[in-house]
Amino acid sequence: MTERISLTRYLVEQQRVDGRIPPQLRLLLEVVARACKRIALAVNKGDLGEVMGTAGTENVQGEVQKKLDIIANEVLIEANEWGGHLAAMASEEMDGIYVVPNRFPQGEYLLMFDPLDGSSNIDVNVSIGTIFSVLRKHHDDPNTAEPVAEADFLQPGHQQVAAGYCIYGPQTTLVLTVGDGVAMFTLDREQGSFVLTRENIRIPEDTKEFAINMSNMRHWDEPVKRYIQECLAGKEGPRGKDFNMRWIASMVADVHRILMRGGIFMYPWDKREPNKPGKLRLMYEANPMGWLVEQAGGAATNGKQRILDIQPTQLHERVSVILGSKNEVERVTSYHSGI
Ligand code: AHG
Ligand code: MN
Ligand code: MN
Numbered sequence: 121m122t123e124r125i126s127l128t129r130y131l132v133e134q135q136r137v138d139g140r141i142p143p144q145l146r147l148l149l150e151v152v153a154r155a156c157k158r159i160a161l162a163v164n165k166g167d168l169g170e171v172m173g174t175a176g177t178e179n180v181q182g183e184v185q186k187k188l189d190i191i192a193n194e195v196l197i198e199a200n201e202w203g204g205h206l207a208a209m210a211s212e213e214m215d216g217i218y219v220v221p222n223r224f225p226q227g228e229y230l231l232m233f234d235p236l237d238g239s240s241n242i243d244v245n246v247s248i249g250t251i252f253s254v255l256r257k258h259h260d261d262p263n264t265a266e267p268v269a270e271a272d273f274l275q276p277g278h279q280q281v282a283a284g285y286c287i288y289g290p291q292t293t294l295v296l297t298v299g300d301g302v303a304m305f306t307l308d309r310e311q312g313s314f315v316l317t318r319e320n321i322r323i324p325e326d327t328k329e330f331a332i333n334m335s336n337m338r339h340w341d342e343p344v345k346r347y348i349q350e351c352l353a354g355k356e357g358p359r360g361k362d363f364n365m366r367w368i369a370s371m372v373a374d375v376h377r378i379l380m381r382g383g384i385f386m387y388p389w390d391k392r393e394p395n396k397p398g399k400l401r402l403m404y405e406a407n408p409m410g411w412l413v414e415q416a417g418g419a420a421t422n423g424k425q426r427i428l429d430i431q432p433t434q435l436h437e438r439v440s441v442i443l444g445s446k447n448e449v450e451r452v453t454s455y456h457s458g459i
Contacts, residue, residue, distance in 0.1 A: 127153055127294065127305045127314035134298060141282070141298050144205040144227050148254060149282060152231070153294055153305075153314055155199035156250055156286035159192045159235070160307065163248065163288045172243055180215040180436060188242050189213055192235035192250060206231055207257040207268040210435055212404055217270050217435070229281070230255045230273055232404040237285070238370025247289035249372025253408040254282040270435055277407030277428035284408065287372050293317075295379065297415040302379065323418040324382035327445040329364045331374045331385040339390035343423065343455035371400065375409050375443070379416055384444040386452070388423065397422070398440035402432055406439045419449035423456040 131146045141149070162171050175185045193213040200206055201218075204225035209218045212234045220226050231254055238248040256279075257272050284296035292307035294314050302321040305314035330351055337345065351363040366383070368374050374385045387400050400406050410420030410427035420427040420443035430439065442452050 125316040127316070130303065130305070130316050134300070140300060144229060145254070145282060145298070147203055148200070148205040148227075148229055148231065149284075149296065149298075151199050151203055151205070152196070152252055152284075153286075155196045156292075156294060157307065157312070157314075158195045158199070159188075159250055160286070160288050160292045162188065162191050162195070163242075166245065179213050181212070183239075185213060186236070186239045186242050188248075189236045189239055193233075196231075196233055196235055196250070200231060203227070205229055208272070209233070210270075210273055210403065211235055212401060212436070217268070217273065219268055226268070228257050230257050230268070232273065232408075234401065234404045237372045237405070238368070241368070241370050241373075246370065247287055247368065247373040247376075248370050249285050249287040249376075251285045251372060251405055251408050252283065253277075253280050253404055253411075255279055256281055273403065273435055274432045276431050277402075277410055280407060280411050280428075283411045285372050285375070285412075287376050289373065289376075293376070295321075295376065295412065297412050299415070302412055302416045304379075321379050321416045323378060323413065323416045323445055325417070325446045327382040327384060327448055328361055329366060329381075329383040330448075331366050331368075331378075331383060331444075333367055333369070333387070334365070336390050336392070339392050340388055341390070341423075343452065344386065344388045346455055347452045371405060371409065375413065378418070378444045379412065382445045384442070384448040384452070386443075387441045389440040396438050398438050400439060400441050402427070402430060402437045402439040403435060406441050406443075410441075410443055413443045417446065418444050419446045419453075421449060421453045423453060 134141045135146050175187045175190050177185045202224045205227035206229050207226050210232045234251040241248050282298045286294045294305040304318040306317040308315050350358050354362040389398050406427050413420050422440040
Protein backbone atom coordinates (compact mmCIF):
# COMPACT_ATOMS: atom_id res chain seq x y z
CA MET A 121 0.00 0.00 0.00
CA THR A 122 1.40 3.41 -0.89
CA GLU A 123 1.84 5.53 2.17
CA ARG A 124 -0.63 8.37 2.58
CA ILE A 125 0.90 11.59 3.82
CA SER A 126 -1.58 13.99 5.37
CA LEU A 127 -1.10 17.75 5.25
CA THR A 128 -0.46 17.63 9.01
CA ARG A 129 2.36 15.11 8.59
CA TYR A 130 3.81 17.02 5.64
CA LEU A 131 3.91 20.21 7.70
CA VAL A 132 5.40 18.50 10.76
CA GLU A 133 8.12 17.07 8.54
CA GLN A 134 8.75 20.50 6.99
CA GLN A 135 9.11 21.83 10.52
CA ARG A 136 11.74 19.17 11.29
CA VAL A 137 13.84 19.85 8.18
CA ASP A 138 16.16 22.64 9.35
CA GLY A 139 13.15 24.26 11.02
CA ARG A 140 11.99 25.26 7.54
CA ILE A 141 8.65 26.24 9.00
CA PRO A 142 8.45 27.36 12.62
CA PRO A 143 5.65 25.90 14.80
CA GLN A 144 3.54 29.08 14.54
CA LEU A 145 3.63 28.95 10.76
CA ARG A 146 2.75 25.27 10.79
CA LEU A 147 -0.28 26.02 12.95
CA LEU A 148 -1.24 28.90 10.68
CA LEU A 149 -1.19 26.68 7.58
CA GLU A 150 -3.20 23.97 9.30
CA VAL A 151 -5.80 26.54 10.34
CA VAL A 152 -6.02 27.99 6.83
CA ALA A 153 -6.52 24.46 5.47
CA ARG A 154 -9.25 23.80 8.02
CA ALA A 155 -10.98 27.04 7.03
CA CYS A 156 -10.78 26.00 3.36
CA LYS A 157 -12.50 22.72 4.24
CA ARG A 158 -15.36 24.69 5.77
CA ILE A 159 -15.54 26.96 2.73
CA ALA A 160 -15.58 23.88 0.47
CA LEU A 161 -18.58 22.56 2.41
CA ALA A 162 -20.43 25.85 1.95
CA VAL A 163 -19.55 25.95 -1.76
CA ASN A 164 -20.75 22.37 -2.23
CA LYS A 165 -24.16 23.14 -0.71
CA GLY A 166 -25.06 25.47 -3.55
CA ASP A 167 -28.81 26.04 -3.80
CA LEU A 168 -29.36 23.71 -0.82
CA GLY A 169 -27.79 26.28 1.51
CA GLU A 170 -28.16 30.02 1.99
CA VAL A 171 -24.99 30.64 0.03
CA MET A 172 -25.89 31.67 -3.52
CA GLY A 173 -26.52 35.12 -4.96
CA THR A 174 -25.42 38.61 -4.02
CA ALA A 175 -25.22 39.96 -0.50
CA GLY A 176 -26.43 43.43 -1.53
CA THR A 177 -23.20 45.10 -0.42
CA GLU A 178 -20.02 46.35 -2.12
CA ASN A 179 -16.39 45.90 -1.09
CA VAL A 180 -13.81 48.68 -0.87
CA GLN A 181 -13.10 48.24 -4.57
CA GLY A 182 -16.71 48.91 -5.51
CA GLU A 183 -17.39 45.30 -6.48
CA VAL A 184 -20.72 43.71 -5.60
CA GLN A 185 -20.17 41.12 -2.87
CA LYS A 186 -21.63 37.64 -3.23
CA LYS A 187 -22.92 35.84 -0.14
CA LEU A 188 -20.09 33.36 -0.47
CA ASP A 189 -17.47 36.14 -0.60
CA ILE A 190 -18.66 37.23 2.84
CA ILE A 191 -19.10 33.71 4.24
CA ALA A 192 -15.59 32.71 3.15
CA ASN A 193 -14.14 35.90 4.62
CA GLU A 194 -15.84 35.26 7.98
CA VAL A 195 -14.76 31.62 8.05
CA LEU A 196 -11.11 32.62 7.52
CA ILE A 197 -11.22 35.29 10.20
CA GLU A 198 -13.00 33.16 12.81
CA ALA A 199 -10.64 30.25 12.23
CA ASN A 200 -7.48 32.35 12.45
CA GLU A 201 -8.06 35.02 15.08
CA TRP A 202 -7.71 33.00 18.28
CA GLY A 203 -4.75 30.66 17.69
CA GLY A 204 -2.00 33.09 18.70
CA HIS A 205 -0.15 32.72 15.41
CA LEU A 206 -1.27 35.96 13.77
CA ALA A 207 -0.87 39.66 14.38
CA ALA A 208 -3.36 40.77 11.73
CA MET A 209 -5.20 39.81 8.57
CA ALA A 210 -6.13 41.63 5.37
CA SER A 211 -8.65 40.61 2.76
CA GLU A 212 -10.13 41.63 -0.55
CA GLU A 213 -13.43 41.92 1.28
CA MET A 214 -12.30 44.27 4.07
CA ASP A 215 -11.34 47.94 3.69
CA GLY A 216 -8.59 47.99 6.31
CA ILE A 217 -6.55 45.42 8.19
CA TYR A 218 -8.12 43.19 10.85
CA VAL A 219 -5.94 43.27 13.95
CA VAL A 220 -6.24 40.21 16.19
CA PRO A 221 -8.49 41.35 19.09
CA ASN A 222 -6.88 42.02 22.49
CA ARG A 223 -8.58 39.06 24.11
CA PHE A 224 -6.37 36.73 22.06
CA PRO A 225 -2.58 36.45 22.04
CA GLN A 226 -0.83 38.06 19.06
CA GLY A 227 1.58 36.11 16.90
CA GLU A 228 4.23 37.25 14.46
CA TYR A 229 2.54 36.51 11.14
CA LEU A 230 0.35 38.47 8.78
CA LEU A 231 -2.21 36.66 6.66
CA MET A 232 -3.72 38.06 3.49
CA PHE A 233 -6.42 36.45 1.42
CA ASP A 234 -8.81 36.60 -1.46
CA PRO A 235 -11.45 34.56 0.37
CA LEU A 236 -13.36 33.63 -2.76
CA ASP A 237 -11.69 34.06 -6.11
CA GLY A 238 -13.76 33.83 -9.26
CA SER A 239 -16.95 35.16 -7.67
CA SER A 240 -18.70 35.45 -11.03
CA ASN A 241 -18.50 31.64 -11.28
CA ILE A 242 -20.20 30.87 -7.94
CA ASP A 243 -23.73 30.87 -9.24
CA VAL A 244 -22.91 28.88 -12.39
CA ASN A 245 -21.15 25.95 -10.69
CA VAL A 246 -17.70 26.58 -12.14
CA SER A 247 -14.43 26.19 -10.17
CA ILE A 248 -13.62 28.91 -7.66
CA GLY A 249 -11.01 29.15 -4.91
CA THR A 250 -9.35 30.83 -1.93
CA ILE A 251 -5.92 32.47 -2.34
CA PHE A 252 -3.65 33.27 0.60
CA SER A 253 -0.28 34.86 1.31
CA VAL A 254 1.70 34.91 4.57
CA LEU A 255 4.25 37.51 5.65
CA ARG A 256 6.11 38.15 8.89
CA LYS A 257 5.23 41.24 10.85
CA HIS A 258 8.16 43.67 11.05
CA HIS A 259 10.20 41.68 8.62
CA ASP A 260 13.23 43.90 9.18
CA ASP A 261 13.04 43.90 12.96
CA PRO A 262 11.11 40.92 14.35
CA ASN A 263 11.75 42.03 17.94
CA THR A 264 10.12 45.43 17.75
CA ALA A 265 7.20 46.02 20.11
CA GLU A 266 5.47 48.44 17.73
CA PRO A 267 1.77 47.66 17.29
CA VAL A 268 0.88 46.11 13.96
CA ALA A 269 -0.18 48.55 11.25
CA GLU A 270 -1.18 48.50 7.60
CA ALA A 271 2.37 49.54 6.69
CA ASP A 272 3.63 46.18 7.98
CA PHE A 273 1.76 44.47 5.14
CA LEU A 274 3.41 46.57 2.44
CA GLN A 275 6.25 44.14 1.75
CA PRO A 276 7.31 42.93 -1.69
CA GLY A 277 6.19 39.41 -2.59
CA HIS A 278 9.67 37.90 -2.33
CA GLN A 279 9.32 38.29 1.44
CA GLN A 280 6.36 35.89 1.61
CA VAL A 281 7.00 32.93 3.92
CA ALA A 282 4.10 30.82 2.66
CA ALA A 283 1.53 31.12 -0.12
CA GLY A 284 -1.11 28.98 -1.68
CA TYR A 285 -4.65 28.49 -2.80
CA CYS A 286 -7.44 26.02 -2.41
CA ILE A 287 -9.46 25.25 -5.52
CA TYR A 288 -13.08 24.16 -5.17
CA GLY A 289 -13.56 22.21 -8.38
CA PRO A 290 -14.35 18.61 -9.28
CA GLN A 291 -11.82 17.96 -6.50
CA THR A 292 -10.95 20.25 -3.63
CA THR A 293 -7.18 20.72 -3.82
CA LEU A 294 -4.88 22.75 -1.60
CA VAL A 295 -1.73 23.98 -3.32
CA LEU A 296 1.08 25.26 -1.15
CA THR A 297 4.60 26.63 -1.14
CA VAL A 298 6.83 27.48 1.81
CA GLY A 299 9.72 28.26 -0.52
CA ASP A 300 10.73 24.69 -1.25
CA GLY A 301 8.75 23.86 -4.38
CA VAL A 302 5.02 23.40 -4.81
CA ALA A 303 3.01 20.60 -3.23
CA MET A 304 -0.63 19.63 -3.83
CA PHE A 305 -3.04 18.05 -1.35
CA THR A 306 -6.38 16.56 -2.36
CA LEU A 307 -9.25 16.65 0.13
CA ASP A 308 -10.32 13.14 1.05
CA ARG A 309 -13.98 13.74 1.83
CA GLU A 310 -14.46 10.44 3.68
CA GLN A 311 -11.50 11.09 5.97
CA GLY A 312 -12.03 14.84 6.11
CA SER A 313 -8.33 15.50 5.59
CA PHE A 314 -6.00 16.81 2.91
CA VAL A 315 -3.66 14.16 1.50
CA LEU A 316 -0.41 14.87 -0.35
CA THR A 317 -1.02 13.89 -3.97
CA ARG A 318 1.71 15.73 -5.94
CA GLU A 319 5.07 17.22 -5.11
CA ASN A 320 7.76 19.16 -6.95
CA ILE A 321 5.34 20.51 -9.52
CA ARG A 322 7.13 21.78 -12.64
CA ILE A 323 5.61 24.05 -15.27
CA PRO A 324 6.90 23.26 -18.78
CA GLU A 325 9.00 26.19 -20.03
CA ASP A 326 7.21 26.26 -23.39
CA THR A 327 3.51 26.13 -24.09
CA LYS A 328 0.89 26.30 -26.82
CA GLU A 329 -1.90 27.51 -24.56
CA PHE A 330 -2.78 31.04 -23.48
CA ALA A 331 -5.39 32.42 -21.09
CA ILE A 332 -6.64 35.97 -21.45
CA ASN A 333 -10.04 37.65 -21.63
CA MET A 334 -10.09 38.16 -25.41
CA SER A 335 -13.12 40.46 -25.25
CA ASN A 336 -10.78 43.19 -23.99
CA MET A 337 -8.41 42.94 -26.96
CA ARG A 338 -9.26 46.34 -28.40
CA HIS A 339 -8.29 47.97 -25.08
CA TRP A 340 -4.85 46.34 -24.66
CA ASP A 341 -1.48 47.90 -25.09
CA GLU A 342 0.59 47.09 -28.19
CA PRO A 343 2.97 44.48 -26.66
CA VAL A 344 0.08 42.30 -25.45
CA LYS A 345 -1.80 42.72 -28.75
CA ARG A 346 1.33 41.72 -30.64
CA TYR A 347 1.86 38.59 -28.54
CA ILE A 348 -1.73 37.39 -28.87
CA GLN A 349 -1.91 38.22 -32.58
CA GLU A 350 1.22 36.13 -33.13
CA CYS A 351 -0.38 33.23 -31.21
CA LEU A 352 -3.58 33.57 -33.23
CA ALA A 353 -1.64 33.47 -36.50
CA GLY A 354 -0.76 29.86 -35.64
CA LYS A 355 1.41 27.64 -37.83
CA GLU A 356 1.46 30.17 -40.65
CA GLY A 357 2.52 33.04 -38.37
CA PRO A 358 5.86 34.03 -36.80
CA ARG A 359 5.53 31.45 -33.99
CA GLY A 360 5.14 28.57 -36.44
CA LYS A 361 2.72 26.65 -34.24
CA ASP A 362 -0.98 26.61 -33.41
CA PHE A 363 -2.09 27.84 -29.99
CA ASN A 364 -5.08 26.87 -27.89
CA MET A 365 -7.01 29.24 -25.64
CA ARG A 366 -8.69 28.86 -22.23
CA TRP A 367 -10.32 31.47 -19.99
CA ILE A 368 -12.14 30.29 -16.88
CA ALA A 369 -12.49 33.73 -15.23
CA SER A 370 -11.29 32.25 -11.93
CA MET A 371 -7.60 33.02 -11.57
CA VAL A 372 -7.31 30.05 -9.23
CA ALA A 373 -8.59 27.65 -11.89
CA ASP A 374 -6.50 29.16 -14.68
CA VAL A 375 -3.33 29.07 -12.56
CA HIS A 376 -4.11 25.52 -11.45
CA ARG A 377 -4.28 24.38 -15.06
CA ILE A 378 -0.95 26.10 -15.74
CA LEU A 379 0.69 24.35 -12.78
CA MET A 380 -0.62 21.02 -14.08
CA ARG A 381 0.21 21.32 -17.78
CA GLY A 382 1.77 24.70 -18.54
CA GLY A 383 0.40 27.78 -20.27
CA ILE A 384 0.46 31.53 -19.93
CA PHE A 385 -2.09 33.65 -18.04
CA MET A 386 -2.48 37.36 -18.54
CA TYR A 387 -4.66 40.06 -17.07
CA PRO A 388 -2.87 43.09 -18.48
CA TRP A 389 -3.36 46.81 -17.97
CA ASP A 390 -5.89 48.15 -20.46
CA LYS A 391 -7.25 51.45 -21.68
CA ARG A 392 -10.70 51.09 -20.07
CA GLU A 393 -9.36 52.42 -16.78
CA PRO A 394 -5.94 53.84 -17.67
CA ASN A 395 -5.21 54.94 -14.11
CA LYS A 396 -5.49 51.42 -12.76
CA PRO A 397 -2.37 49.29 -13.27
CA GLY A 398 -4.59 46.25 -13.89
CA LYS A 399 -7.58 44.38 -12.51
CA LEU A 400 -5.96 41.86 -10.20
CA ARG A 401 -4.72 42.68 -6.75
CA LEU A 402 -1.01 42.56 -5.96
CA MET A 403 -1.00 41.50 -2.32
CA TYR A 404 -3.46 38.60 -2.25
CA GLU A 405 -3.73 37.51 -5.90
CA ALA A 406 -0.59 38.28 -7.92
CA ASN A 407 2.03 37.81 -5.18
CA PRO A 408 0.94 34.38 -3.90
CA MET A 409 0.24 33.12 -7.42
CA GLY A 410 3.48 34.62 -8.72
CA TRP A 411 5.49 32.88 -6.03
CA LEU A 412 3.79 29.52 -6.62
CA VAL A 413 4.48 29.81 -10.34
CA GLU A 414 8.14 30.74 -9.75
CA GLN A 415 8.52 27.87 -7.29
CA ALA A 416 7.31 25.57 -10.06
CA GLY A 417 9.90 26.92 -12.50
CA GLY A 418 7.66 29.48 -14.21
CA ALA A 419 7.83 33.27 -14.25
CA ALA A 420 5.56 36.17 -13.24
CA THR A 421 5.93 39.79 -14.33
CA ASN A 422 3.83 42.91 -14.82
CA GLY A 423 5.38 43.34 -18.28
CA LYS A 424 8.21 45.46 -16.89
CA GLN A 425 9.42 43.80 -13.72
CA ARG A 426 9.13 40.65 -11.64
CA ILE A 427 5.86 40.74 -9.69
CA LEU A 428 7.61 39.64 -6.49
CA ASP A 429 9.94 42.66 -6.59
CA ILE A 430 7.18 45.28 -6.71
CA GLN A 431 7.18 47.45 -3.59
CA PRO A 432 3.50 47.80 -2.64
CA THR A 433 2.22 51.19 -1.55
CA GLN A 434 -1.37 50.18 -0.77
CA LEU A 435 -3.11 47.15 0.63
CA HIS A 436 -5.55 46.84 -2.26
CA GLU A 437 -3.08 47.86 -4.97
CA ARG A 438 -3.74 46.45 -8.44
CA VAL A 439 -1.23 45.13 -10.89
CA SER A 440 -0.90 43.92 -14.45
CA VAL A 441 -0.24 40.16 -14.44
CA ILE A 442 1.62 37.92 -16.89
CA LEU A 443 2.52 34.51 -15.47
CA GLY A 444 3.14 30.89 -16.37
CA SER A 445 5.52 29.04 -18.69
CA LYS A 446 8.88 30.78 -18.45
CA ASN A 447 9.76 31.25 -22.10
CA GLU A 448 6.36 32.70 -23.00
CA VAL A 449 6.34 35.11 -20.03
CA GLU A 450 9.83 36.25 -20.98
CA ARG A 451 8.69 36.77 -24.57
CA VAL A 452 5.72 39.00 -23.61
CA THR A 453 7.91 40.87 -21.14
CA SER A 454 10.55 41.48 -23.80
CA TYR A 455 7.87 42.88 -26.14
CA HIS A 456 7.19 45.51 -23.44
CA SER A 457 10.75 46.78 -23.67
CA GLY A 458 10.46 47.01 -27.43
CA ILE A 459 12.52 43.89 -28.24
P1 AHG B 1 -12.55 38.00 -7.68
O1 AHG B 1 -13.72 37.09 -7.91
O2 AHG B 1 -11.77 37.65 -6.44
O3 AHG B 1 -12.90 39.47 -7.75
O4 AHG B 1 -11.45 37.75 -8.83
C1 AHG B 1 -11.87 37.62 -10.16
C2 AHG B 1 -10.69 37.84 -11.03
C3 AHG B 1 -9.90 36.60 -11.41
O5 AHG B 1 -10.18 35.47 -10.65
C4 AHG B 1 -10.23 36.35 -12.85
O6 AHG B 1 -9.11 35.91 -13.55
C5 AHG B 1 -10.70 37.68 -13.35
O7 AHG B 1 -11.15 38.41 -12.24
C6 AHG B 1 -11.81 37.56 -14.35
O8 AHG B 1 -12.09 38.79 -14.86
P2 AHG B 1 -13.07 39.03 -16.12
O9 AHG B 1 -14.45 38.78 -15.62
O10 AHG B 1 -12.81 40.47 -16.46
O11 AHG B 1 -12.65 38.08 -17.21
MN1 MN C 1 -9.81 37.14 -7.02
MN1 MN D 1 -12.51 37.44 -4.40
